[in-house]
Amino acid sequence: MNRLTLRARLTLLYVVLFTVAGLALLAITYVLVKWQLNTKPIDTRMAVTDLLKTGGDITKLKELLQEKADQSRADTLTTIVTQGGIALAVVLTAATGVAWALAGRALQPLHRITATAGRIAASAGGRGLHERIALAGPKDEVKQLADTFDAMVGRLDHSFDGQRRFVANASHELRTPLALNRALVELAVTRPGASADARQLGEALLKVNERHERLIDGLLTLADSEHEIAERTPVDLADIAEYVLEVLPAGGPAVTSLLDPAPVTGDPVLLERLVQNLVENAVRHNVPGGWLRVETSTVDGRARLVVTNSGPAVPAYEMESIFQPFRRLGRERVGGPSRGLGLGLSIVRAIAQAHHGTATAAPRPGGGLTLTITL
Numbered sequence: 001m002n003r004l005t006l007r008a009r010l011t012l013l014y015v016v017l018f019t020v021a022g023l024a025l026l027a028i029t030y031v032l033v034k035w036q037l038n039t040k041p042i043d044t045r046m047a048v049t050d051l052l053k054t055g056g057d058i059t060k061l062k063e064l065l066q067e068k069a070d071q072s073r074a075d076t077l078t079t080i081v082t083q084g085g086i087a088l089a090v091v092l093t094a095a096t097g098v099a100w101a102l103a104g105r106a107l108q109p110l111h112r113i114t115a116t117a118g119r120i121a122a123s124a125g126g127r128g129l130h131e132r133i134a135l136a137g138p139k140d141e142v143k144q145l146a147d148t149f150d151a152m153v154g155r156l157d158h159s160f161d162g163q164r165r166f167v168a169n170a171s172h173e174l175r176t177p178l179a180l181n182r183a184l185v186e187l188a189v190t191r192p193g194a195s196a197d198a199r200q201l202g203e204a205l206l207k208v209n210e211r212h213e214r215l216i217d218g219l220l221t222l223a224d225s226e227h228e229i230a231e232r233t234p235v236d237l238a239d240i241a242e243y244v245l246e247v248l249p250a251g252g253p254a255v256t257s258l259l260d261p262a263p264v265t266g267d268p269v270l271l272e273r274l275v276q277n278l279v280e281n282a283v284r285h286n287v288p289g290g291w292l293r294v295e296t297s298t299v300d301g302r303a304r305l306v307v308t309n310s311g312p313a314v315p316a317y318e319m320e321s322i323f324q325p326f327r328r329l330g331r332e333r334v335g336g337p338s339r340g341l342g343l344g345l346s347i348v349r350a351i352a353q354a355h356h357g358t359a360t361a362a363p364r365p366g367g368g369l370t371l372t373i374t375l
Contacts (some may be wrong), residue, residue, distance in 0.1 A: 004140075007345060013102055021095040028087040034077040034311065045319055109142045113149060119152065129157035174216050182209050235271060237262035237305050237375070238296040244275045247295060252283045252289040253309065262296040262303035264375045268356045274351040278371055282309035287367070302357075303375045312367035319361045323349045348373070 004012070116133045132153065135146035150243040188194060189202035238259040245255055264271070282292040290310035297304050314322075348371075351361040357375035364370055 004138075010103070010106060011138050013106070014099065017099055017102070018295075021091050025088055025091050028091070032083050032087070032130065068197055085359060104189065109137065109146065113142070113146055127158060129153055142317045146298045174256065175213075178209060178213050178216065183214075185209065206332075231267070232265045233268055234263060234265050237264060237271065237275070237303050240268070240272050240275050241294050241305065242319045244279050248279060248283070253289075256291065256293045258293070258295045258297075260295075260297045262298050262305065262315065264303040264355065266375065274348050274373065278305070278307040278373070281344050281348075282307050282311075282369075282373075285309070286311045287371070290368075299374075305373040305375075308364065308370045309368045310366070313367045314363045314369055315366065316363055321364070322361060323359065345371075 028095060038140060112135065113133055116131060120131055121128060132150045133146040134150065135143055137143055185202050185205045189199050189206075194202075238261055241257065241259055248255065279292070279294065286292065286309055292307065292309040295306040295308075297303075297306075323345050325343055345359070345361075351371050352359040352375065355375045360370070360372050362370045
């Protein structure tokens with residue numbers, strides 16, 4: 001039986017099931033018809049009595065006997081139709097229940113595959129790719145499907161891990177030459193005999209070096225935030241947002257806040273980086289005399305952080321692209337050292353997903369963005 005394919009097993013199962021149901025229906029019908037004929041014989045005495053009343057006409061006797069036979073057959077057919085129909089309904093109901101249970105058991109491996117695929121699809125950052133179906137059983141179509149799915153997920157898992165390792169290793173390896181460059185430039189700039197041109201060039205190189213260091217830190221944070229958080233600590237997004245706003249440099253947009261309690265369990269360092277990136281993004285992409293607003297709250301048992309700012313108009317079709325690494329709006333593709341690195345919102349979404357949350361953006365009608373984080 002285990003050597004048969006799933007299709008052959010289901011076919012054999014249903015053939016046997018309906019064969020048994022048909023035999024049961026045939027047996028019940030036979031019993032009902034036999035019972036009807038045995039319990040209701042033709043009443044010949046009544047026919048003889050009627051014949052004596054009519055003067056003993058043999059023709060009348062035949063007519064009466066034929067009438068009684070027709071009535072008996074009609075009663076028998078009526079019984080078959082009514083009681084046989086009831087028997088058929090009972091047998092089919094029982095057969096349907098048994099077939100439903102057996103089919104559910106036969107298709108249980110498919111439910112397992114669907115559940116596993118759903119968990120992997122719901123995981124963020126490729127963290128669920130470590131899970132496998134590992135279906136045991138005969139080498140049928142379902143087993144082949146499960147093995148193929150496991151092989152595909154294994155290759156994706158290997159690819160994701162390789163990408164994370166590459167980013168982390170490259171970032172760590174680049175930190176050393178950047179630190180060495182900064183030390184050499186600082187030494188050349190602070191030398192007593194350094195000319196004004198040399199100092200100006202050194203300051204420009206230090207800014208470029210600082211930008212590269214921030215890029216490396218952003219890559220490291222992005223790589224770390226895409227992994228599952230091992231240790232979680234109860235924190236309040238309102239406290240984190242209050243701290244980030246307190247250390248915000250003066251002279252920027254006008255800041256308003258509405259910080260209601262928003263407790264969440266997660267990594268405090270990553271959550272602080274999330275809030276900091278959102279606030280810095282709202283400050284950087286603003287207009288002179290602009291404003292930004294930070295709100296925290298708890299909605300349906302989930303912590304929510306909303307950062308809204310004034311700024312230039314942003315098209316709605318850019319809402320998803322701004323969360324991609326190194327993706328900037330068209331007006332930012334050229335510019336000075338103050339332009340963004342294109343990692344801030346990517347890190348925000350990665351941290352949100354690591355906390356089983358979401359990060360979404362929506363354009364404001366008057367310009368600017370509304371960024372919503374739900375954890």
